[in-house]
Amino acid sequence: MKLLLLALRNLARNHRRTAISLAVVATGTAALVLTAGFVAFSFEGLSEAMIHGGLGHLEIALESATEGRTATLERSVSEGMADWEAVQKQVEALPGVLAAAPTLHVAGMASTGTGKSAAFLGVAGDPIRERRMGFTVRLRQGESMADAPPREGEDQVLVAQGLAQTLGVGPGSRMTLLAVDPEGMLNALDVTVAGLVTTGVQELDTRYLRLHLHSAQRLLGTTSVSNLVVTLDRTDRTGEAQARVRSLLAGHQPPLDVVPWTQRAPFYSQVRALYRGIFWFLGSIVFALVVLATSNTLAMSVMERVREFGTLRALGTSIGQVAGLVGLEALWLGLIGGLLGDLLGAGLIVVLNGLNITMAPPPGAVDPIELRVLFVPQAFVGSVLLMLVVLALAAGGPVLRVARLRIVEALAHN
Amino acid sequence: MRRVSWWAGLMVAILTTGTAGRADAAAAEVRPEDRTLLARTNLVSTVPEQFHARLTVKRTDWLRPLHVEMWRGGRDRMLMRLLDPRHAGRFMLQVGAEHYLIAPGARQPVKLGAGVGAAGPMSFEQLLGIDVERDFDVERVQSSGRIVTFHLVARPGTAAARGTPRARWVVDSGTKLPLRVDVVLADGRTARVVEFASFLGERERVPSRVVLKDVLRGGPPTVVELEAFEPTRVPDGLFSLTDATDRAGLPPVVPPQ
Numbered sequence: 182m183k184l185l186l187l188a189l190r191n192l193a194r195n196h197r198r199t200a201i202s203l204a205v206v207a208t209g210t211a212a213l214v215l216t217a218g219f220v221a222f223s224f225e226g227l228s229e230a231m232i233h234g235g236l237g238h239l240e241i242a243l244e245s246a247t248e249g250r251t252a253t254l255e256r257s258v259s260e261g262m263a264d265w266e267a268v269q270k271q272v273e274a275l276p277g278v279l280a281a282a283p284t285l286h287v288a289g290m291a292s293t294g295t296g297k298s299a300a301f302l303g304v305a306g307d308p309i310r311e312r313r314m315g316f317t318v319r320l321r322q323g324e325s326m327a328d329a330p331p332r333e334g335e336d337q338v339l340v341a342q343g344l345a346q347t348l349g350v351g352p353g354s355r356m357t358l359l360a361v362d363p364e365g366m367l368n369a370l371d372v373t374v375a376g377l378v379t380t381g382v383q384e385l386d387t388r389y390l391r392l393h394l395h396s397a398q399r400l401l402g403t404t405s406v407s408n409l410v411v412t413l414d415r416t417d418r419t420g421e422a423q424a425r426v427r428s429l430l431a432g433h434q435p436p437l438d439v440v441p442w443t444q445r446a447p448f449y450s451q452v453r454a455l456y457r458g459i460f461w462f463l464g465s466i467v468f469a470l471v472v473l474a475t476s477n478t479l480a481m482s483v484m485e486r487v488r489e490f491g492t493l494r495a496l497g498t499s500i501g502q503v504a505g506l507v508g509l510e511a512l513w514l515g516l517i518g519g520l521l522g523d524l525l526g527a528g529l530i531v532v533l534n535g536l537n538i539t540m541a542p543p544p545g546a547v548d549p550i551e552l553r554v555l556f557v558p559q560a561f562v563g564s565v566l567l568m569l570v571v572l573a574l575a576a577g578g579p580v581l582r583v584a585r586l587r588i589v590e591a592l593a594h595n
Numbered sequence: 596m597r598r599v600s601w602w603a604g605l606m607v608a609i610l611t612t613g614t615a616g617r618a619d620a621a622a623a624e625v626r627p628e629d630r631t632l633l634a635r636t637n638l639v640s641t642v643p644e645q646f647h648a649r650l651t652v653k654r655t656d657w658l659r660p661l662h663v664e665m666w667r668g669g670r671d672r673m674l675m676r677l678l679d680p681r682h683a684g685r686f687m688l689q690v691g692a693e694h695y696l697i698a699p700g701a702r703q704p705v706k707l708g709a710g711v712g713a714a715g716p717m718s719f720e721q722l723l724g725i726d727v728e729r730d731f732d733v734e735r736v737q738s739s740g741r742i743v744t745f746h747l748v749a750r751p752g753t754a755a756a757r758g759t760p761r762a763r764w765v766v767d768s769g770t771k772l773p774l775r776v777d778v779v780l781a782d783g784r785t786a787r788v789v790e791f792a793s794f795l796g797e798r799e800r801v802p803s804r805v806v807l808k809d810v811l812r813g814g815p816p817t818v819v820e821l822e823a824f825e826p827t828r829v830p831d832g833l834f835s836l837t838d839a840t841d842r843a844g845l846p847p848v849v850p851p852q
Contacts, residue, residue, distance in 0.1 A: 292705065333700070357701050364657075366682055367707070370700035399700060402681055 184502065188509035192517075198478055203518045205474040206572070209467040210522020210564045211529060216463050217560030218530055220456045222553045227449055228416065228442075233315045234381070235304065236442045237410035238419045239426060241268060241281070244436040246408075255286045255302070259363040261405030268437070269409055271429060277413050277422055282310040283406040285397040289360030291348060291390070299347045301358070302388045303338075305397030306410075314412040318391070319548075323352030323376025326393055336396035337375040343387035345377050352376055358392075362402045370400040381548055419443075468571055476575035479511055483579040490583055491591025504580045508573070515572030519565035526561070530554045625733045633733065633745055636766040636773045638791075639726040641800045643826040644669055649678075651822055655815040662822075668829040671726070678848050686842060690834055692754030697842070704836050723802070724776050724789065727764050730755035741769040772800065785810045795824060 192199045232238055240247075246260035262268065265283050272281040285305040292298035306316075308328045318325060318339065326337045338358075340350060350356055354374045362368050372392065380389050398404060413422050419441050427439045443449060483490075490503050538552040625633075634640070645668055652661040662678035675687040684699035695704035725731070731747035738744075745764040749756035761779035766772065772794060778787040792804040803821040832841030 294703075336700075357703070357705050359696065359705055359707075364661075364681075366677065366685065367687075367696050367698075368682075368685060368700065369696050369698035369705045371702055 184505055185509055188506055189513050191506070191510050192513055195482070198482060199514070202475050202478045202514050203521060205471055205478075206514060206518025206568050207522035207525055209471040209571075210519045210568055211526035212467050213464060213564040213567070214523060214526030214557075214560050215529055215533075215554055216460055217557045217564075218526075218554035219552075220460050221555045221557045221560075223456060224453060225555065226550075226553075227452060230381070231446050231449060232412065232416065232442055233317055235284075235306075235316060235410070236445055237282070237314065238413045238416060238442055239411040239423055240408050240440040240442070240445060241272065241411065241426065241430065241437055242408035242440070244438040247438040247440055255288070256284075256407035257363075258285060258287075258401050258403055258405060258407055261285070261363070261403065261407050262409065262437075263405045265406045265409055268430065268433070272409065272411060272426055275422070275425060275429065277415070277418055279412045279414055280310045280314045281409045281411045282307050282314060282316075283394055284408050284410050285394055285401070285405075286407045287358075287360050287392070287397050287400060289358055289400075291344070291356050291358050293348050293350060293354065293356045295349060297348050299344060300388060301344060301390050302385075303358070303360075303390045303392055303397060305392045305394045307394050314410075316412075319379045319381065321377045321379055323374065326375050326391070330395035331393055333399070334371070336370060336372045336399065337393065338372045338396070339376050339378045339391040340374050341386040341389035342377050342379050343383065344390060345374070347387065350374050358400055360400050362400075363405070364402075366402075368400055368402055370396065372396065379548070464567075468567070471568070471571050472575045475511070475514065475572055476578055479507070479576055479579040480582070482510070483507060483582055487586065487591050487594040490586055491588050491594065494586065494588045495592060500584050503586075504584045507580050507583050508576045511572040511576030511579075512569055515568040515570075516565065518572075519568035522568070523561045523565060526564075527556070530556060625736055629733070629736045629743070629745070632743060632766060632768055632771065633727055633764070635771040636764070637727045638723040638773060638800065638802065639670060640728065642723055643667070643801075645829045646824060646826045647829065648824045649822040651820045653818045653820070666829045666833055668831065668834050672834045674833050674842075676845070676848070680848060683848055688834060688836075690836065695836065697839070724764075724773060724791070725755060725759055725762060725778075727762075729753075731762065731764075738768075741767050742774070743768050787811070795821065799824075 241262075242256055243260050243262060246256050269281045269283065272278055283306065287301075287303035287305060289301060289303070290298050291301045308326055311318075320339070321342060323339075326339060331337060338356075340348070345351065348356060352374055355371060356374065357369050357371050359367060359369045378389075378391065380386055392400075394406070411422070411426065413419065423439050423441050430437045430439065493503055494500070533552065533554050539549045540552050542549050646666070648665050648667075650663045650665065652663060664676045664678055666674045668674070671689060671691055673689040677683075677685050684697075686697040688695040688697055688704060694707040696707055697704045725747075727745065727747060730753045731749055734746040734748050736743060736745055743766050745766070747762045747764055749760050749762075759778045760781040761783075763777040763779065765774045765776070767774055773791050775788060775790040777785050778789070780786050786809075788808040788810060790806040790808070791802045792806050793802070795801040795803045801821065801824055803824075805819040807817040807819070809817075830841050832838060833845075835841065
């Protein structure tokens with residue numbers, strides 16, 4: 182205990198050197214805390230955007246449709262679910278399930294009266310349920326589709342901006358959708374453009390359109406749906422809910438599969454892996470910088486105090502006690518610097534979030550991103566612990582040097 | 596001497612090449628009897644210009660066969676109606692070189708691309724083949740016994756040039772009936788083979804069983820069988836792009852048993 186206090190008091194002997202060491206440690210800690218907060222914000226933002234952009238937390242589809250094809254956003258209606266309403270009722274009765282919405286995927290050609298045509302990828306759903314699930318439609322012009330199933334001849338669509346530009350359509354325009362039904366026969370349906378939307382992804386915006394489930398079923402001449410998309414009250418319970426839904430539907434014929442959103446969106450795992458790589462790279466740089474800077478400071482401190490250590494040894498202090506003193510000084514630096522870094526990091530997070538900084542859209546995206554940094558408690562604790570480890574490593578060299586000192590030589594040292 | 600023999604060699608080579616070129620050109624010329632054979636086997640012109648027919652389309656990987664009713668009202672005007680109640684109100688229409696889909700959900704006929712099948716994998720070319728006289732030039736003719744193969748190239752600017760840039764029209768010179776047509780892409784690959792497996796009779800020259808093989812995509816062959824054929828006067832209104840009255844007046848679809 183005395184050694185601990187002595188080590189702390191020793192730090193106060195050279196204010197300037199201690200301040201520099203603390204600044205290095207605190208800056209490194211703050212950098213780690215900020216990076217962790219930004220990465221956490223990016224993960225959370227991306228996952229919530231994907232879940233509430235239409236993926237949901239879970240997908241229920243025919244096992245034959247998902248086999249080897251979990252990482253796809255499209256399911257052919259020829260492998261669609263016929264008894265989806267019964268399954269929907271069962272799943273929505275489970276605790277934690279917000280809703281199970283039917284989705285029907287349609288691919289075909291859209292054409293206008295002026296002779297323009299373009300391929301489209303359509304997603305049809307139930308607007309009321311999707312609203313309950315927190316699904317967001319980014320409307321840019323016009324209005325949303327009506328909630329009620331459209332009557333024949335009154336079908337509406339929401340067209341993505343890029344596709345609308347290709348076709349030269351806007352709110353109120355009429356166009357004809359052409360698609361192949363599950364039996365391979367062509368069918369066509371006249372629709373009115375209710376509004377223009379964006380998916381947030383430029384590539385997808387050149388092909389995407391949304392329609393009411395009933396309109397899509399009319400176009401494809403079917404009552405089946407491609408899948409059921411389930412949203413939960415909490416994202417962190419996805420695994421638990423998947424197991425529960427799977428056991429509920431275990432005996433269903435034909436067999437059904439329950440796919441979590443992470444499997445349907447390999448993009449998310451790729452971004453996560455990329456960010457993790459960046460985080461570790463940055464962490465390694467901070468680690469190396471702090472180790473080099475503090476080991477240098479500690480080595481200088483030892484060099485200046487050789488005679489002091491010789492005197493301590495001559496008075497009967499053991500090698501272990503002297504070496505321990507140097508090591509404890511390093512650990513105090515790590516602890517105090519780490520805590521200061523946490524404070525600095527927290528302050529910077531508040532300032533950055535308060536500035537409402539927007540960043541340019543990432544490659545392929547449409548909208549700019551608002552810069553937000555989250556408070557990640559694990560990062561605050563973890564970075565202090567990391568700094569203790571870093572300083573312990575940095576003290577290795579100086580401690581060995583102290584341990585090798587000979588009393589006579591140390592007393593004669595200038 | 597050596598120089599003279601070198602020059603002589605060069606002259607012989609030039610002369611030989613020239614002769615060979617002329618021989619090829621002679622082979623590309625189509626003999627009148629081949630032209631007559633081509634015209635005799637062209638189903639587009641030999642099959643009655645006005646008729647009503649019922650067809651069944653089968654594929655081994657389909658749950659049930661597809662039943663189709665069709666009308667021909669001129670050399671290149673055809674109307675096809677799907678007889679399954681689930682497809683009620685859907686027609687495929689060919690007017691000239693253009694193809695259209697008429698669907699109950701669409702107010703106007705929807706123009707289709709050249710490569711779009713009329714009903715599933717079936718296209719109009721399957722029924723009567725291609726118009727080998729009007730839309731194609733003969734590149735060369737090959738004979739092997741009674742079997743004569745016409746290598747055809749689509750005339751530029753025709754609809755055939757988009758969907759069928761090249762074709763091999765294989766006929767039996769004995770019966771004067773076509774045996775098959777190979778649809779060949781511009782790069783030389785064979786895309787589809789349409790076999791005329793049987794005819795109603797030698798006089799009618801109406802194919803009663805046609806087999807389509809999709810060489811590019813593979814899969815089981817599609818078989819088209821003629822259930823009923825009746826040469827009859829077909830009203831012009833059935834082929835109208837603007838007035839659906841005659842089509843609406845057709846007897847209701849009777850689902851086949």
